[in-house]
Amino acid sequence: MTSTSTSPPAAAGSPRQDAAPLLAVHDVTKTFPGKRGRTAPVRAVDGVRFEVAAGETLGLVGESGCGKTTTGRMIVRLLEPTSGSITFGGRDISHLGPRELRPLRRHLQMVFQDPYSSLNPRQTVARIISDPLLVQGSSAADARCRAAELMELVGLIPEHLDRYPHEFSGGQAQRIGIARALATRPRLIIADEPVSALDVSVQAQIVNLMERLRNELGLAYLFIAHDLSVVKRVCDRVAVMYLGRIVEIGPKHQVYTAPAHPYTRALLSAVPLPDPVAERTRERITLLGEPSPSSQLRSSRGDPGRPAAPPPGCTFHPRCPKAQARCRTEAPVLTDTVPATGRRVACHFPEPA
Template sequence: MTPPNAPAATARPTTALLSVRDLAKTFPGRRRLGRPAAPVRAVDGVGFDLEAGRTLGLVGESGCGKSTTGRMLVRLLEPTAGTIAFDGQDITHTPQRRLRPTRRHLQMIFQDPYSSLNPRQTVARIIAEPLLVQGGSARDARVKAAELLDLVGLGHEHLDRHPHEFSGGQAQRIGIARALATGPRLIVADEPVSALDVSVQAQIVNLLERLQDELGLALLFIAHDLSVVRRICDRVAVMYLGRIVEIGTKREVYETPAHPYTRALLSAVPLPDPVAERRRERILLLGDPPSPASPPSGCAFHPRCAKAQDVCRTRRPVLEAVGSPTRQAACHFPDSP
């Protein structure tokens, strides 16, 4: 039986650095007035592949499960079900001690640079800490920290300063330097620019693009800003209520979206041309996103979808190829290019 949200069987074969299949995470519900609450299925059968040196964008509304997915991939959260394979090795339930050698190749950049940096530590200590955990010497770790600061656009003269002495963009550069300390092959970037000013966002995106080209990194770029995702990503996966509803190349998803949710998200992205902005059709979604504690039957998007029919209310769609083997959508009535 095919997993409900795995890549379609017709997708082109790949040599994936990261391969995720039917990944799920369920949190226990909070008790209210002594009554047990329904469990929250934050991630519900996610599947995708990411090749070395490539970038996959994971987009969707707040609360759709993007960050939970990213944290499971680096094992900051334990998956409830599914598999995570990194470089051909299943790391889904590998004990933390045995996972340490793999962790040097799998790092994360967090959304809020200030909350992810220890305010009591110097920049040198923050960047060096992953190397010390991996068994490196303090002297070598400090030398490496200075090199990494230069790499991300901060001088080594900042080594002995503390996080509060830096702007948001500078602090995020320190977080990026820390993620690069162990020489990773894959970085999960969890909304790394959403807390920054627009002008600073462009600088950080440019930095990530340069680092990817120079170091051959694979990136899983989690974001809700589709303009940023379009700039940096090769492929895009759209999430809704814990599931991937569309995945394909950047050109396919942005120019010929197949899922109505993807079309609605893209219609909300501002256009630089005021005339085109006034003329284009805006797609307004009905109501609010459902609660993951009590998701709708059938297709989770059907209460907000103008195309919904009876089958959408009773049968959950699976990811299937639409128009090309590189693009799949989970919709009973997808828009064909």
């Protein structure tokens, strides 16, 4: 491992916005080839650019198929980017081979959406949590000892180390997934919809756990989610993705209180409000086009479009209530709206910040 990648994490709970970013994703694309000439290639990620500071949580939101998981999997290098660069701890990791990646995996871990399918049902919890440590060269005794510590850290009983995943509830299984991710003391965790497969009653417990761990261990998260309420709760900044591109990114309070991109405005207008009176009377933004039954985001949204055949110009224009002639031919670039705030929007006609 390079010296940069073994440097200590930021002070617990304090994002280091002033320091060099822990993660820098620069103009990254991912194109999946079509199936033997029968289907068109899919440009799942189309030039995304963002950074994550040590100790920071960046939320990544957008509807199904917009490229969130593909982005996350490229960062942990389960997928190789087609183009662009991914820098972690100052080192370009975009095209490292398996041998060079092995020491890096310690610092960069992933938590998956479905806890059961991400845990090997034939392995004991002790084995599941110890595995990353054994790969890194720990002895079996040390790895088991650390696995017991981690069980306690994530709120499970260390005496249950010799049980199998099916003996745990969904929330407990996700705690095991988190313990496994924490085993090697990572600096960044890519959490891909970590609570969306869980019962609503359990979601808050896992979110609380992740927040506590971030504060205690100085972790950074890329927190991928559909649920904008969850993202609002956990993240420092939020990035909104549409058809493989980031259309808006900025500090959470700015994006949530004054969304500048029409797509962000529509997403936020569909988030249910806790107050029933406010919920009944507030304005909902309706996007153009037919409602898509396949969309996991409810409300009257238009056709989300396909990454295999994105519309020309601004890819959002067929659904955008503000679209004008220019939008049909000219793709907007992600641009600073208020310099030095980190707020960037890709729209020819953004709402004033």
